[in-house]
Amino acid sequence: xxxxxxxxxxxxxxxxxxxxxxxxxxxxxxxxxxxxxxxxxxxxxxxxxxxxxxxxxxxxxxxxxxx
Ligand SMILES: [Zn+2]
Numbered sequence: 516x517x518x519x520x521x522x523x524x525x526x527x528x529x530x531x532x533x534x535x536x537x538x539x540x541x542x543x544x545x546x547x548x549x550x551x552x553x554x555x556x557x558x559x560x561x562x563x564x565x566x567x568x569x570x571x572x573x574x575x576x577x578x579x580x581x582x
Pocket of ligand 1: 571
């Protein structure tokens with residue numbers, strides 16, 4: 516696991532937010548061609564999904580790309 520993410524302003528540990536279905540962030544996801552075997556021909560840097568984290572102190576939201 517990567518090191519814990521913290522708020523750049525108050526250095527509080529960020530809380531991960533789960534995406535509920537499709538959202539505004541969904542447009543950032545990269546969809547692989549269905550005829551490519553889905554898991555077989557995809558490079559790791561092509562399946563990064565944006566994951567929002569929120570600071571419990573200042574409610575600042577930061578989005579990180581995760582595998
Ligand atoms: Zn904060």
